[in-house]
Amino acid sequence: MRILIMGGTLFLGRHIVEAALRNRHEITLFNRGLRNPGLFPEVEHLTGDRDSNLSSLNGRYFDVVIDPSAYRPGQVESLLDALGAMPKHYTLVSSVSVYASFPPGPRYDEKAVVLTGDVGYGALKARTEEALQRRLPDQNAIVRPGLIVGPHDPTGRFTYWMRRIDRGGDVLVPGRPDRPLQFIDARDLAEWIVLLTERSISGVFNAAGATVQTSMAQLLDCCVAEAGREVRLHWMDDDAVTAAGVEAWTGLPLWIPEDHPEFGGFMRANNDRAIAAGLTFRPMRQTVTDTLVWSREVPDEPASPVKVTPLSAERERAILKEKNDRSPGGADA
Incomplete structure:
Protein backbone atom coordinates (compact mmCIF):
# COMPACT_ATOMS: atom_id res chain seq x y z
CA MET A 1 0.00 0.00 0.00
CA ARG A 2 1.29 3.47 -0.91
CA ILE A 3 1.16 5.68 2.18
CA LEU A 4 1.82 9.43 2.34
CA ILE A 5 2.89 10.49 5.82
CA MET A 6 2.96 14.19 6.58
CA GLY A 7 6.02 14.87 8.73
CA GLY A 8 7.35 11.58 10.01
CA THR A 9 10.73 12.42 11.55
CA LEU A 10 10.12 13.79 15.05
CA PHE A 11 7.94 11.87 17.51
CA LEU A 12 4.61 10.21 16.75
CA GLY A 13 5.20 10.47 13.00
CA ARG A 14 8.56 8.76 13.42
CA HIS A 15 6.91 5.82 15.18
CA ILE A 16 4.20 5.68 12.50
CA VAL A 17 6.86 5.34 9.79
CA GLU A 18 8.57 2.55 11.72
CA ALA A 19 5.26 0.69 12.18
CA ALA A 20 4.37 1.08 8.50
CA LEU A 21 7.80 -0.15 7.41
CA ARG A 22 7.49 -3.23 9.60
CA ASN A 23 4.30 -4.00 7.70
CA ARG A 24 6.14 -3.56 4.39
CA HIS A 25 4.24 -0.59 3.03
CA GLU A 26 5.58 1.81 0.42
CA ILE A 27 6.18 5.08 2.27
CA THR A 28 6.51 8.67 1.10
CA LEU A 29 7.34 11.40 3.61
CA PHE A 30 6.47 15.03 3.04
CA ASN A 31 8.10 17.58 5.33
CA ARG A 32 10.41 20.58 5.39
CA GLY A 33 13.53 18.47 5.80
CA LEU A 34 14.54 20.35 8.94
CA ARG A 35 14.30 17.70 11.64
CA ASN A 36 16.31 14.49 11.49
CA PRO A 37 16.66 14.65 7.69
CA GLY A 38 18.83 11.53 7.63
CA LEU A 39 16.10 9.28 9.05
CA PHE A 40 14.57 6.55 6.90
CA PRO A 41 16.84 6.68 3.83
CA GLU A 42 14.93 3.69 2.45
CA VAL A 43 11.73 5.71 1.84
CA GLU A 44 10.85 8.49 -0.59
CA HIS A 45 11.33 12.00 0.82
CA LEU A 46 9.48 14.99 -0.63
CA THR A 47 10.53 18.41 0.61
CA GLY A 48 8.14 21.32 0.92
CA ASP A 49 6.01 23.35 3.28
CA ARG A 50 2.38 22.42 3.74
CA ASP A 51 1.52 26.09 4.31
CA SER A 52 3.22 27.49 1.24
CA ASN A 53 4.73 24.93 -1.12
CA LEU A 54 3.05 21.61 -1.96
CA SER A 55 4.41 21.46 -5.49
CA SER A 56 6.22 18.16 -4.95
CA LEU A 57 2.81 16.56 -4.31
CA ASN A 58 1.10 17.97 -7.39
CA GLY A 59 -0.63 15.24 -9.35
CA ARG A 60 0.61 12.44 -7.07
CA TYR A 61 -1.63 9.60 -5.94
CA PHE A 62 -1.42 7.65 -2.70
CA ASP A 63 -3.69 4.91 -1.46
CA VAL A 64 -3.87 6.51 1.97
CA VAL A 65 -2.73 9.59 3.87
CA ILE A 66 -1.64 9.58 7.51
CA ASP A 67 -1.48 13.11 8.84
CA PRO A 68 -0.11 13.72 12.35
CA SER A 69 0.80 17.35 11.68
CA ALA A 70 -2.32 19.25 10.46
CA TYR A 71 -3.33 22.04 12.83
CA ARG A 72 -5.56 24.17 10.60
CA PRO A 73 -8.39 23.27 8.21
CA GLY A 74 -6.65 24.91 5.25
CA GLN A 75 -3.77 22.46 5.59
CA VAL A 76 -6.06 19.52 4.88
CA GLU A 77 -7.87 21.36 2.09
CA SER A 78 -4.68 22.39 0.28
CA LEU A 79 -3.16 18.91 0.60
CA LEU A 80 -6.19 17.24 -0.97
CA ASP A 81 -6.28 19.90 -3.69
CA ALA A 82 -2.65 19.21 -4.56
CA LEU A 83 -3.01 15.46 -4.97
CA GLY A 84 -3.84 14.02 -8.37
CA ALA A 85 -6.75 11.97 -6.98
CA MET A 86 -8.42 11.48 -3.63
CA PRO A 87 -6.89 8.81 -1.40
CA LYS A 88 -8.99 5.84 -0.41
CA HIS A 89 -8.52 6.69 3.27
CA TYR A 90 -7.18 9.59 5.34
CA THR A 91 -6.23 9.29 9.01
CA LEU A 92 -5.96 12.60 10.85
CA VAL A 93 -4.29 12.78 14.25
CA SER A 94 -6.33 15.33 16.16
CA SER A 95 -6.48 15.75 19.96
CA VAL A 96 -8.81 15.51 22.94
CA SER A 97 -8.13 19.25 23.17
CA VAL A 98 -11.02 19.69 20.72
CA TYR A 99 -13.46 19.17 23.61
CA ALA A 100 -14.96 22.27 25.19
CA SER A 101 -14.10 21.31 28.79
CA PHE A 102 -13.04 18.44 31.03
CA PRO A 103 -14.96 18.91 34.29
CA PRO A 104 -14.53 16.44 37.17
CA GLY A 105 -16.97 13.56 36.98
CA PRO A 106 -17.79 10.76 34.54
CA ARG A 107 -15.42 9.84 31.74
CA TYR A 108 -16.04 11.74 28.51
CA ASP A 109 -16.50 10.05 25.15
CA GLU A 110 -16.47 11.09 21.49
CA LYS A 111 -19.95 12.64 21.80
CA ALA A 112 -18.74 15.34 24.20
CA VAL A 113 -19.20 18.94 23.06
CA VAL A 114 -16.31 20.31 21.00
CA LEU A 115 -15.00 23.85 20.91
CA THR A 116 -16.46 26.41 18.54
CA GLY A 117 -14.71 29.22 16.68
CA ASP A 118 -11.25 29.23 15.17
CA VAL A 119 -9.05 30.64 17.92
CA GLY A 120 -6.69 28.40 19.84
CA TYR A 121 -5.16 24.98 19.32
CA GLY A 122 -8.22 22.91 20.27
CA ALA A 123 -10.70 24.95 18.22
CA LEU A 124 -8.46 24.85 15.16
CA LYS A 125 -8.06 21.10 15.52
CA ALA A 126 -11.86 20.78 15.62
CA ARG A 127 -12.20 22.84 12.43
CA THR A 128 -9.50 20.68 10.82
CA GLU A 129 -11.51 17.57 11.62
CA GLU A 130 -14.57 19.15 10.02
CA ALA A 131 -12.64 20.06 6.87
CA LEU A 132 -11.56 16.46 6.41
CA GLN A 133 -15.05 15.12 7.09
CA ARG A 134 -16.47 17.45 4.44
CA ARG A 135 -13.98 16.39 1.80
CA LEU A 136 -13.86 12.65 2.53
CA PRO A 137 -17.01 11.97 4.55
CA ASP A 138 -16.82 8.17 4.46
CA GLN A 139 -13.08 7.68 4.12
CA ASN A 140 -11.57 9.25 7.21
CA ALA A 141 -10.45 8.31 10.70
CA ILE A 142 -10.20 11.06 13.32
CA VAL A 143 -7.84 10.02 16.12
CA ARG A 144 -7.99 12.08 19.32
CA PRO A 145 -5.07 11.26 21.62
CA GLY A 146 -4.54 12.73 25.04
CA LEU A 147 -1.02 12.65 26.47
CA ILE A 148 1.35 10.84 24.10
CA VAL A 149 4.56 9.55 25.73
CA GLY A 150 7.62 7.45 25.03
CA PRO A 151 11.05 7.69 23.40
CA HIS A 152 11.68 10.77 21.22
CA ASP A 153 9.03 12.81 23.07
CA PRO A 154 9.98 16.48 22.48
CA THR A 155 7.54 18.01 24.99
CA GLY A 156 9.32 17.25 28.27
CA ARG A 157 6.05 16.34 30.02
CA PHE A 158 6.24 12.62 30.76
CA THR A 159 10.02 12.70 30.38
CA TYR A 160 10.28 15.25 33.19
CA TRP A 161 9.49 12.54 35.70
CA MET A 162 11.98 10.09 34.17
CA ARG A 163 14.74 12.68 34.36
CA ARG A 164 13.74 13.94 37.80
CA ILE A 165 13.66 10.49 39.38
CA ASP A 166 16.94 9.68 37.65
CA ARG A 167 18.58 12.61 39.47
CA GLY A 168 17.51 11.13 42.81
CA GLY A 169 17.11 13.00 46.08
CA ASP A 170 14.03 14.77 47.41
CA VAL A 171 11.27 14.96 44.82
CA LEU A 172 8.21 17.21 45.04
CA VAL A 173 5.13 15.30 43.83
CA PRO A 174 1.77 17.05 43.36
CA GLY A 175 -1.66 15.72 44.29
CA ARG A 176 -2.63 12.50 46.02
CA PRO A 177 -0.79 9.24 45.34
CA ASP A 178 -3.93 7.59 43.90
CA ARG A 179 -4.56 10.42 41.45
CA PRO A 180 -5.36 8.75 38.10
CA LEU A 181 -3.17 9.32 35.06
CA GLN A 182 -3.94 8.53 31.45
CA PHE A 183 -1.29 8.38 28.74
CA ILE A 184 -0.52 6.36 25.64
CA ASP A 185 2.81 5.10 24.38
CA ALA A 186 3.47 6.66 20.97
CA ARG A 187 4.43 3.23 19.62
CA ASP A 188 1.06 1.72 20.57
CA LEU A 189 -0.71 4.69 19.00
CA ALA A 190 1.40 4.44 15.84
CA GLU A 191 0.79 0.74 15.37
CA TRP A 192 -2.95 1.25 15.78
CA ILE A 193 -3.01 4.17 13.32
CA VAL A 194 -1.37 1.94 10.72
CA LEU A 195 -3.96 -0.73 11.51
CA LEU A 196 -6.80 1.75 10.95
CA THR A 197 -5.24 2.66 7.64
CA GLU A 198 -4.76 -0.92 6.51
CA ARG A 199 -8.35 -1.81 7.33
CA SER A 200 -9.84 1.49 6.07
CA ILE A 201 -11.60 1.96 9.40
CA SER A 202 -13.49 5.25 9.61
CA GLY A 203 -14.89 7.15 12.56
CA VAL A 204 -13.88 9.34 15.49
CA PHE A 205 -11.85 7.75 18.27
CA ASN A 206 -10.43 8.86 21.61
CA ALA A 207 -6.99 7.28 22.01
CA ALA A 208 -5.92 8.41 25.43
CA GLY A 209 -4.62 5.46 27.42
CA ALA A 210 -5.58 2.19 29.02
CA THR A 211 -9.09 1.64 30.36
CA VAL A 212 -7.68 0.77 33.79
CA GLN A 213 -6.01 4.03 34.68
CA THR A 214 -2.56 4.26 36.22
CA SER A 215 -2.05 6.26 39.39
CA MET A 216 0.70 8.80 39.94
CA ALA A 217 2.14 6.62 42.70
CA GLN A 218 2.28 3.59 40.40
CA LEU A 219 4.09 5.59 37.74
CA LEU A 220 6.67 7.00 40.12
CA ASP A 221 7.22 3.70 41.90
CA CYS A 222 7.96 2.21 38.49
CA CYS A 223 10.33 5.07 37.67
CA VAL A 224 12.18 4.61 40.97
CA ALA A 225 12.51 0.87 40.43
CA GLU A 226 13.81 1.29 36.88
CA ALA A 227 16.17 4.19 37.64
CA GLY A 228 17.74 2.51 40.65
CA ARG A 229 18.32 5.82 42.45
CA GLU A 230 17.90 6.82 46.08
CA VAL A 231 14.69 8.86 45.98
CA ARG A 232 12.43 10.40 48.63
CA LEU A 233 8.98 11.36 47.35
CA HIS A 234 7.32 14.33 49.05
CA TRP A 235 3.59 14.44 48.30
CA MET A 236 1.74 17.75 48.46
CA ASP A 237 -2.01 18.07 48.00
CA ASP A 238 -3.51 20.13 45.21
CA ASP A 239 -4.26 23.17 47.39
CA ALA A 240 -0.74 23.31 48.80
CA VAL A 241 0.87 23.04 45.37
CA THR A 242 -1.41 25.73 44.00
CA ALA A 243 -0.69 27.97 47.00
CA ALA A 244 3.04 27.57 46.29
CA GLY A 245 2.46 29.19 42.91
CA VAL A 246 3.11 26.11 40.80
CA GLU A 247 1.45 26.22 37.39
CA ALA A 248 -0.68 23.20 36.57
CA TRP A 249 0.57 20.91 33.78
CA THR A 250 3.67 22.95 32.98
CA GLY A 251 5.21 23.77 36.37
CA LEU A 252 4.84 20.13 37.40
CA PRO A 253 3.93 18.05 34.33
CA LEU A 254 1.02 15.58 34.40
CA TRP A 255 -0.62 17.49 37.26
CA ILE A 256 -3.97 19.29 37.14
CA PRO A 257 -5.94 19.89 40.37
CA GLU A 258 -8.65 17.27 40.43
CA ASP A 259 -11.37 19.76 41.32
CA HIS A 260 -10.49 22.17 38.51
CA PRO A 261 -13.88 23.08 36.95
CA GLU A 262 -12.64 23.01 33.34
CA PHE A 263 -9.76 20.54 33.28
CA GLY A 264 -10.09 18.34 36.37
CA GLY A 265 -11.31 15.43 34.24
CA PHE A 266 -8.79 15.80 31.43
CA MET A 267 -7.27 12.37 32.07
CA ARG A 268 -10.61 10.57 32.10
CA ALA A 269 -11.26 9.94 28.42
CA ASN A 270 -13.37 6.96 27.43
CA ASN A 271 -11.62 5.16 24.59
CA ASP A 272 -13.82 2.06 24.37
CA ARG A 273 -14.41 2.72 20.66
CA ALA A 274 -10.67 2.71 19.93
CA ILE A 275 -10.15 -0.50 21.87
CA ALA A 303 12.92 21.79 20.31
CA SER A 304 9.12 21.79 20.35
CA PRO A 305 6.47 24.54 20.38
CA VAL A 306 4.65 22.68 23.19
CA LYS A 307 7.65 21.93 25.38
CA VAL A 308 6.95 22.54 29.07
CA THR A 309 9.16 24.55 31.41
CA PRO A 310 8.88 22.80 34.77
CA LEU A 311 10.13 23.93 38.14
CA SER A 312 13.83 24.55 38.46
CA ALA A 313 15.76 22.49 40.99
CA GLU A 314 16.17 25.63 43.10
CA ARG A 315 12.44 26.33 43.15
CA GLU A 316 11.66 22.72 44.01
CA ARG A 317 14.08 22.84 46.95
CA ALA A 318 12.57 26.10 48.19
CA ILE A 319 9.02 24.69 48.14
CA LEU A 320 10.13 21.54 49.93
CA LYS A 321 12.02 23.57 52.55
CA GLU A 322 8.94 25.68 53.21
CA LYS A 323 6.83 22.55 53.49
CA ASN A 324 9.33 21.01 55.88
CA ASP A 325 9.45 24.16 58.03
CA ARG A 326 5.67 24.06 58.41
CA SER A 327 5.59 20.38 59.39
CA PRO A 328 5.32 19.46 63.11
CA GLY A 329 8.78 19.23 64.60
CA GLY A 330 10.30 20.53 61.39
CA ALA A 331 10.35 17.10 59.78
CA ASP A 332 8.51 16.19 56.61
CA ALA A 333 6.05 13.37 57.13
Whole structure:
Protein backbone atom coordinates (compact mmCIF):
# COMPACT_ATOMS: atom_id res chain seq x y z
CA MET A 1 0.00 0.00 0.00
CA ARG A 2 1.29 3.47 -0.91
CA ILE A 3 1.16 5.68 2.18
CA LEU A 4 1.82 9.43 2.34
CA ILE A 5 2.89 10.49 5.82
CA MET A 6 2.96 14.19 6.58
CA GLY A 7 6.02 14.87 8.73
CA GLY A 8 7.35 11.58 10.01
CA THR A 9 10.73 12.42 11.55
CA LEU A 10 10.12 13.79 15.05
CA PHE A 11 7.94 11.87 17.51
CA LEU A 12 4.61 10.21 16.75
CA GLY A 13 5.20 10.47 13.00
CA ARG A 14 8.56 8.76 13.42
CA HIS A 15 6.91 5.82 15.18
CA ILE A 16 4.20 5.68 12.50
CA VAL A 17 6.86 5.34 9.79
CA GLU A 18 8.57 2.55 11.72
CA ALA A 19 5.26 0.69 12.18
CA ALA A 20 4.37 1.08 8.50
CA LEU A 21 7.80 -0.15 7.41
CA ARG A 22 7.49 -3.23 9.60
CA ASN A 23 4.30 -4.00 7.70
CA ARG A 24 6.14 -3.56 4.39
CA HIS A 25 4.24 -0.59 3.03
CA GLU A 26 5.58 1.81 0.42
CA ILE A 27 6.18 5.08 2.27
CA THR A 28 6.51 8.67 1.10
CA LEU A 29 7.34 11.40 3.61
CA PHE A 30 6.47 15.03 3.04
CA ASN A 31 8.10 17.58 5.33
CA ARG A 32 10.41 20.58 5.39
CA GLY A 33 13.53 18.47 5.80
CA LEU A 34 14.54 20.35 8.94
CA ARG A 35 14.30 17.70 11.64
CA ASN A 36 16.31 14.49 11.49
CA PRO A 37 16.66 14.65 7.69
CA GLY A 38 18.83 11.53 7.63
CA LEU A 39 16.10 9.28 9.05
CA PHE A 40 14.57 6.55 6.90
CA PRO A 41 16.84 6.68 3.83
CA GLU A 42 14.93 3.69 2.45
CA VAL A 43 11.73 5.71 1.84
CA GLU A 44 10.85 8.49 -0.59
CA HIS A 45 11.33 12.00 0.82
CA LEU A 46 9.48 14.99 -0.63
CA THR A 47 10.53 18.41 0.61
CA GLY A 48 8.14 21.32 0.92
CA ASP A 49 6.01 23.35 3.28
CA ARG A 50 2.38 22.42 3.74
CA ASP A 51 1.52 26.09 4.31
CA SER A 52 3.22 27.49 1.24
CA ASN A 53 4.73 24.93 -1.12
CA LEU A 54 3.05 21.61 -1.96
CA SER A 55 4.41 21.46 -5.49
CA SER A 56 6.22 18.16 -4.95
CA LEU A 57 2.81 16.56 -4.31
CA ASN A 58 1.10 17.97 -7.39
CA GLY A 59 -0.63 15.24 -9.35
CA ARG A 60 0.61 12.44 -7.07
CA TYR A 61 -1.63 9.60 -5.94
CA PHE A 62 -1.42 7.65 -2.70
CA ASP A 63 -3.69 4.91 -1.46
CA VAL A 64 -3.87 6.51 1.97
CA VAL A 65 -2.73 9.59 3.87
CA ILE A 66 -1.64 9.58 7.51
CA ASP A 67 -1.48 13.11 8.84
CA PRO A 68 -0.11 13.72 12.35
CA SER A 69 0.80 17.35 11.68
CA ALA A 70 -2.32 19.25 10.46
CA TYR A 71 -3.33 22.04 12.83
CA ARG A 72 -5.56 24.17 10.60
CA PRO A 73 -8.39 23.27 8.21
CA GLY A 74 -6.65 24.91 5.25
CA GLN A 75 -3.77 22.46 5.59
CA VAL A 76 -6.06 19.52 4.88
CA GLU A 77 -7.87 21.36 2.09
CA SER A 78 -4.68 22.39 0.28
CA LEU A 79 -3.16 18.91 0.60
CA LEU A 80 -6.19 17.24 -0.97
CA ASP A 81 -6.28 19.90 -3.69
CA ALA A 82 -2.65 19.21 -4.56
CA LEU A 83 -3.01 15.46 -4.97
CA GLY A 84 -3.84 14.02 -8.37
CA ALA A 85 -6.75 11.97 -6.98
CA MET A 86 -8.42 11.48 -3.63
CA PRO A 87 -6.89 8.81 -1.40
CA LYS A 88 -8.99 5.84 -0.41
CA HIS A 89 -8.52 6.69 3.27
CA TYR A 90 -7.18 9.59 5.34
CA THR A 91 -6.23 9.29 9.01
CA LEU A 92 -5.96 12.60 10.85
CA VAL A 93 -4.29 12.78 14.25
CA SER A 94 -6.33 15.33 16.16
CA SER A 95 -6.48 15.75 19.96
CA VAL A 96 -8.81 15.51 22.94
CA SER A 97 -8.13 19.25 23.17
CA VAL A 98 -11.02 19.69 20.72
CA TYR A 99 -13.46 19.17 23.61
CA ALA A 100 -14.96 22.27 25.19
CA SER A 101 -14.10 21.31 28.79
CA PHE A 102 -13.04 18.44 31.03
CA PRO A 103 -14.96 18.91 34.29
CA PRO A 104 -14.53 16.44 37.17
CA GLY A 105 -16.97 13.56 36.98
CA PRO A 106 -17.79 10.76 34.54
CA ARG A 107 -15.42 9.84 31.74
CA TYR A 108 -16.04 11.74 28.51
CA ASP A 109 -16.50 10.05 25.15
CA GLU A 110 -16.47 11.09 21.49
CA LYS A 111 -19.95 12.64 21.80
CA ALA A 112 -18.74 15.34 24.20
CA VAL A 113 -19.20 18.94 23.06
CA VAL A 114 -16.31 20.31 21.00
CA LEU A 115 -15.00 23.85 20.91
CA THR A 116 -16.46 26.41 18.54
CA GLY A 117 -14.71 29.22 16.68
CA ASP A 118 -11.25 29.23 15.17
CA VAL A 119 -9.05 30.64 17.92
CA GLY A 120 -6.69 28.40 19.84
CA TYR A 121 -5.16 24.98 19.32
CA GLY A 122 -8.22 22.91 20.27
CA ALA A 123 -10.70 24.95 18.22
CA LEU A 124 -8.46 24.85 15.16
CA LYS A 125 -8.06 21.10 15.52
CA ALA A 126 -11.86 20.78 15.62
CA ARG A 127 -12.20 22.84 12.43
CA THR A 128 -9.50 20.68 10.82
CA GLU A 129 -11.51 17.57 11.62
CA GLU A 130 -14.57 19.15 10.02
CA ALA A 131 -12.64 20.06 6.87
CA LEU A 132 -11.56 16.46 6.41
CA GLN A 133 -15.05 15.12 7.09
CA ARG A 134 -16.47 17.45 4.44
CA ARG A 135 -13.98 16.39 1.80
CA LEU A 136 -13.86 12.65 2.53
CA PRO A 137 -17.01 11.97 4.55
CA ASP A 138 -16.82 8.17 4.46
CA GLN A 139 -13.08 7.68 4.12
CA ASN A 140 -11.57 9.25 7.21
CA ALA A 141 -10.45 8.31 10.70
CA ILE A 142 -10.20 11.06 13.32
CA VAL A 143 -7.84 10.02 16.12
CA ARG A 144 -7.99 12.08 19.32
CA PRO A 145 -5.07 11.26 21.62
CA GLY A 146 -4.54 12.73 25.04
CA LEU A 147 -1.02 12.65 26.47
CA ILE A 148 1.35 10.84 24.10
CA VAL A 149 4.56 9.55 25.73
CA GLY A 150 7.62 7.45 25.03
CA PRO A 151 11.05 7.69 23.40
CA HIS A 152 11.68 10.77 21.22
CA ASP A 153 9.03 12.81 23.07
CA PRO A 154 9.98 16.48 22.48
CA THR A 155 7.54 18.01 24.99
CA GLY A 156 9.32 17.25 28.27
CA ARG A 157 6.05 16.34 30.02
CA PHE A 158 6.24 12.62 30.76
CA THR A 159 10.02 12.70 30.38
CA TYR A 160 10.28 15.25 33.19
CA TRP A 161 9.49 12.54 35.70
CA MET A 162 11.98 10.09 34.17
CA ARG A 163 14.74 12.68 34.36
CA ARG A 164 13.74 13.94 37.80
CA ILE A 165 13.66 10.49 39.38
CA ASP A 166 16.94 9.68 37.65
CA ARG A 167 18.58 12.61 39.47
CA GLY A 168 17.51 11.13 42.81
CA GLY A 169 17.11 13.00 46.08
CA ASP A 170 14.03 14.77 47.41
CA VAL A 171 11.27 14.96 44.82
CA LEU A 172 8.21 17.21 45.04
CA VAL A 173 5.13 15.30 43.83
CA PRO A 174 1.77 17.05 43.36
CA GLY A 175 -1.66 15.72 44.29
CA ARG A 176 -2.63 12.50 46.02
CA PRO A 177 -0.79 9.24 45.34
CA ASP A 178 -3.93 7.59 43.90
CA ARG A 179 -4.56 10.42 41.45
CA PRO A 180 -5.36 8.75 38.10
CA LEU A 181 -3.17 9.32 35.06
CA GLN A 182 -3.94 8.53 31.45
CA PHE A 183 -1.29 8.38 28.74
CA ILE A 184 -0.52 6.36 25.64
CA ASP A 185 2.81 5.10 24.38
CA ALA A 186 3.47 6.66 20.97
CA ARG A 187 4.43 3.23 19.62
CA ASP A 188 1.06 1.72 20.57
CA LEU A 189 -0.71 4.69 19.00
CA ALA A 190 1.40 4.44 15.84
CA GLU A 191 0.79 0.74 15.37
CA TRP A 192 -2.95 1.25 15.78
CA ILE A 193 -3.01 4.17 13.32
CA VAL A 194 -1.37 1.94 10.72
CA LEU A 195 -3.96 -0.73 11.51
CA LEU A 196 -6.80 1.75 10.95
CA THR A 197 -5.24 2.66 7.64
CA GLU A 198 -4.76 -0.92 6.51
CA ARG A 199 -8.35 -1.81 7.33
CA SER A 200 -9.84 1.49 6.07
CA ILE A 201 -11.60 1.96 9.40
CA SER A 202 -13.49 5.25 9.61
CA GLY A 203 -14.89 7.15 12.56
CA VAL A 204 -13.88 9.34 15.49
CA PHE A 205 -11.85 7.75 18.27
CA ASN A 206 -10.43 8.86 21.61
CA ALA A 207 -6.99 7.28 22.01
CA ALA A 208 -5.92 8.41 25.43
CA GLY A 209 -4.62 5.46 27.42
CA ALA A 210 -5.58 2.19 29.02
CA THR A 211 -9.09 1.64 30.36
CA VAL A 212 -7.68 0.77 33.79
CA GLN A 213 -6.01 4.03 34.68
CA THR A 214 -2.56 4.26 36.22
CA SER A 215 -2.05 6.26 39.39
CA MET A 216 0.70 8.80 39.94
CA ALA A 217 2.14 6.62 42.70
CA GLN A 218 2.28 3.59 40.40
CA LEU A 219 4.09 5.59 37.74
CA LEU A 220 6.67 7.00 40.12
CA ASP A 221 7.22 3.70 41.90
CA CYS A 222 7.96 2.21 38.49
CA CYS A 223 10.33 5.07 37.67
CA VAL A 224 12.18 4.61 40.97
CA ALA A 225 12.51 0.87 40.43
CA GLU A 226 13.81 1.29 36.88
CA ALA A 227 16.17 4.19 37.64
CA GLY A 228 17.74 2.51 40.65
CA ARG A 229 18.32 5.82 42.45
CA GLU A 230 17.90 6.82 46.08
CA VAL A 231 14.69 8.86 45.98
CA ARG A 232 12.43 10.40 48.63
CA LEU A 233 8.98 11.36 47.35
CA HIS A 234 7.32 14.33 49.05
CA TRP A 235 3.59 14.44 48.30
CA MET A 236 1.74 17.75 48.46
CA ASP A 237 -2.01 18.07 48.00
CA ASP A 238 -3.51 20.13 45.21
CA ASP A 239 -4.26 23.17 47.39
CA ALA A 240 -0.74 23.31 48.80
CA VAL A 241 0.87 23.04 45.37
CA THR A 242 -1.41 25.73 44.00
CA ALA A 243 -0.69 27.97 47.00
CA ALA A 244 3.04 27.57 46.29
CA GLY A 245 2.46 29.19 42.91
CA VAL A 246 3.11 26.11 40.80
CA GLU A 247 1.45 26.22 37.39
CA ALA A 248 -0.68 23.20 36.57
CA TRP A 249 0.57 20.91 33.78
CA THR A 250 3.67 22.95 32.98
CA GLY A 251 5.21 23.77 36.37
CA LEU A 252 4.84 20.13 37.40
CA PRO A 253 3.93 18.05 34.33
CA LEU A 254 1.02 15.58 34.40
CA TRP A 255 -0.62 17.49 37.26
CA ILE A 256 -3.97 19.29 37.14
CA PRO A 257 -5.94 19.89 40.37
CA GLU A 258 -8.65 17.27 40.43
CA ASP A 259 -11.37 19.76 41.32
CA HIS A 260 -10.49 22.17 38.51
CA PRO A 261 -13.88 23.08 36.95
CA GLU A 262 -12.64 23.01 33.34
CA PHE A 263 -9.76 20.54 33.28
CA GLY A 264 -10.09 18.34 36.37
CA GLY A 265 -11.31 15.43 34.24
CA PHE A 266 -8.79 15.80 31.43
CA MET A 267 -7.27 12.37 32.07
CA ARG A 268 -10.61 10.57 32.10
CA ALA A 269 -11.26 9.94 28.42
CA ASN A 270 -13.37 6.96 27.43
CA ASN A 271 -11.62 5.16 24.59
CA ASP A 272 -13.82 2.06 24.37
CA ARG A 273 -14.41 2.72 20.66
CA ALA A 274 -10.67 2.71 19.93
CA ILE A 275 -10.15 -0.50 21.87
CA ALA A 276 -13.01 -2.13 19.96
CA ALA A 277 -11.23 -1.05 16.76
CA GLY A 278 -8.00 -2.79 17.76
CA LEU A 279 -6.07 -0.39 20.01
CA THR A 280 -3.87 -2.23 22.52
CA PHE A 281 -1.43 -1.11 25.20
CA ARG A 282 1.98 -2.36 26.26
CA PRO A 283 2.85 -2.61 29.98
CA MET A 284 3.65 0.69 31.67
CA ARG A 285 7.01 -0.67 32.79
CA GLN A 286 8.12 -1.09 29.20
CA THR A 287 7.20 2.52 28.41
CA VAL A 288 9.03 3.77 31.49
CA THR A 289 12.12 1.65 30.84
CA ASP A 290 12.44 2.62 27.19
CA THR A 291 11.79 6.31 27.87
CA LEU A 292 14.36 6.31 30.67
CA VAL A 293 16.97 4.70 28.43
CA TRP A 294 16.30 7.25 25.69
CA SER A 295 16.37 10.17 28.15
CA ARG A 296 19.82 9.08 29.30
CA GLU A 297 21.06 9.00 25.71
CA VAL A 298 19.64 12.44 24.84
CA PRO A 299 20.74 15.29 27.16
CA ASP A 300 17.61 17.33 26.42
CA GLU A 301 14.42 16.98 24.41
CA PRO A 302 14.37 18.34 20.85
CA ALA A 303 12.92 21.79 20.31
CA SER A 304 9.12 21.79 20.35
CA PRO A 305 6.47 24.54 20.38
CA VAL A 306 4.65 22.68 23.19
CA LYS A 307 7.65 21.93 25.38
CA VAL A 308 6.95 22.54 29.07
CA THR A 309 9.16 24.55 31.41
CA PRO A 310 8.88 22.80 34.77
CA LEU A 311 10.13 23.93 38.14
CA SER A 312 13.83 24.55 38.46
CA ALA A 313 15.76 22.49 40.99
CA GLU A 314 16.17 25.63 43.10
CA ARG A 315 12.44 26.33 43.15
CA GLU A 316 11.66 22.72 44.01
CA ARG A 317 14.08 22.84 46.95
CA ALA A 318 12.57 26.10 48.19
CA ILE A 319 9.02 24.69 48.14
CA LEU A 320 10.13 21.54 49.93
CA LYS A 321 12.02 23.57 52.55
CA GLU A 322 8.94 25.68 53.21
CA LYS A 323 6.83 22.55 53.49
CA ASN A 324 9.33 21.01 55.88
CA ASP A 325 9.45 24.16 58.03
CA ARG A 326 5.67 24.06 58.41
CA SER A 327 5.59 20.38 59.39
CA PRO A 328 5.32 19.46 63.11
CA GLY A 329 8.78 19.23 64.60
CA GLY A 330 10.30 20.53 61.39
CA ALA A 331 10.35 17.10 59.78
CA ASP A 332 8.51 16.19 56.61
CA ALA A 333 6.05 13.37 57.13
